[in-house]
Amino acid sequence: MAMKPLIAANWKMNKDIKEAVSFINKFKNLIKNIKNTEIVICAPFTSLSEIKKLIKTTNIKLGAQNMHFEEKGAFTGEISGLMLKDIVEYVILGHSERRQIFHETDDLINKKIESALKNKLKPILCIGETLQQRNNNKTMKIIKNQLKGCLKNVSNDEMKNIVVAYEPVWAIGTGKNATPEQAEEVHKFIRELLSKMYNETISKNTRIIYGGSMKPNNARELLSMPNINGGLVGGASLDAKSFGEICNT
Ligand code: PGA
Numbered sequence: 001m002a003m004k005p006l007i008a009a010n011w012k013m014n015k016d017i018k019e020a021v022s023f024i025n026k027f028k029n030l031i032k033n034i035k036n037t038e039i040v041i042c043a044p045f046t047s048l049s050e051i052k053k054l055i056k057t058t059n060i061k062l063g064a065q066n067m068h069f070e071e072k073g074a075f076t077g078e079i080s081g082l083m084l085k086d087i088v089e090y091v092i093l094g095h096s097e098r099r100q101i102f103h104e105t106d107d108l109i110n111k112k113i114e115s116a117l118k119n120k121l122k123p124i125l126c127i128g129e130t131l132q133q134r135n136n137n138k139t140m141k142i143i144k145n146q147l148k149g150c151l152k153n154v155s156n157d158e159m160k161n162i163v164v165a166y167e168p169v170w171a172i173g174t175g176k177n178a179t180p181e182q183a184e185e186v187h188k189f190i191r192e193l194l195s196k197m198y199n200e201t202i203s204k205n206t207r208i209i210y211g212g213s214m215k216p217n218n219a220r221e222l223l224s225m226p227n228i229n230g231g232l233v234g235g236a237s238l239d240a241k242s243f244g245e246i247c248n249t
Contacts, residue, residue: 005223006163006207006230007247008040008063008124009237010092020047021054023240028058030244035059037230039247040090041237042124045079048087063090063124066098069111071119081112081119091116092232094150095126096169106149113150113162122161124232125150126211127190131170140189147193156198164190164208165232171212173234180221180228183210187227216245223249 015023020043031039042063043051052062064087068078084091093116094109109125116123127146129139147164154162166186171178178186187208195203210222211232222228237243 003205003207003229004036004038006038006040006209008042008090008092008165008209008230008232009243010042010065010095010211010232010234011044011237012065012097012234013044014238015044015047017047017050020044020051023238024051024054024060027240027244028055028060030240031059031247034247037247040124042090042092048084052087061090062088063092064088064121065092065095067091067093067112067116067121069108069115071115081115081121085119085121088121090122090124090163092124092126092165094146096128096167096172100169106146109150110152113154117154117158117161120161122163124163124165124209126165126167126232128167128169128172128212134168134170139186143186143189144193147190148197151197156202159194159198159202159206162206163230164194164206165211166190166208167211167232173213175213177213177215177218177222178210180225183222184225184227187225191227214246216242216249219246219249 040061040063042065064084067081071080071082093112098104113123129142133142168178190208191203207229209230210228214231214233215236
């Protein structure tokens with residue numbers, strides 16, 4: 001694939017401001033020579049401003065991990081796309097932890113995507129099946145429903161700003177990654193779906209990244225598959241050295 005791969009860190013609910021700063025100071029030196037890969041750190045809201053100051057002269061980009069679909073109002077504890085737009089470039093939406101723990105539906109995620117795009121943020125849309133769904137041969141059906149539901153009314157033009165992350169739920173935080181072949185099969189399916197939903201060009205140009213126990217020792221194999229255009233890394237992104245190794249893969 002000719003497109004620039006994207007490797008994103010999903011720190012989840014980890015690192016206070018001091019830890020985030022110390023990570024960035026170490027990490028920026030480990031990846032300073034990387035030019036052909038886009039590197040994004042999706043940090044907790046509390047650290048975003050501090051990190052933004054530190055990455056000014058680096059090749060690191062910043063992302064959030066969630067947002068509300070409204071721009072402002074009586075939504076105690078929420079953060080909107082309007083608030084994020086001057087700080088981050090990317091926002092993770094539809095992560096399986098949000099779907100499972102916070103009961104987010106494809107409809108809700110679709111509203112968030114709409115608001116993110118309106119505010120010129122680039123959504124990293126996560127989709128993926130559970131182990132039970134995989135065992136029941138429902139993987140492709142789930143993927144199709146999630147992709148269609150979450151991208152409802154997203155235009156051809158807006159697709160330029162969408163990254164799709166395939167994250168099999170059974171591989172997240174379990175240390176059990178999908179094999180490159182298993183991941184490739186679903187990535188290829190997603191690309192074919194995008195071609196049907198949009199067109200060949202959009203399908204070819206959309207980055208489809210893999211997430212689920214990506215580590216320095218399995219990143220190369222996964223990233224060498226033809227339809228895998230990057231990674232969304234949880235656990236292994238918390239350590240500057242191991243995330244640096246994945247980015248340098
Ligand atoms: P993991 O998390 O790398 O720890 O499996 C990936 C994710 O949840 O995005």
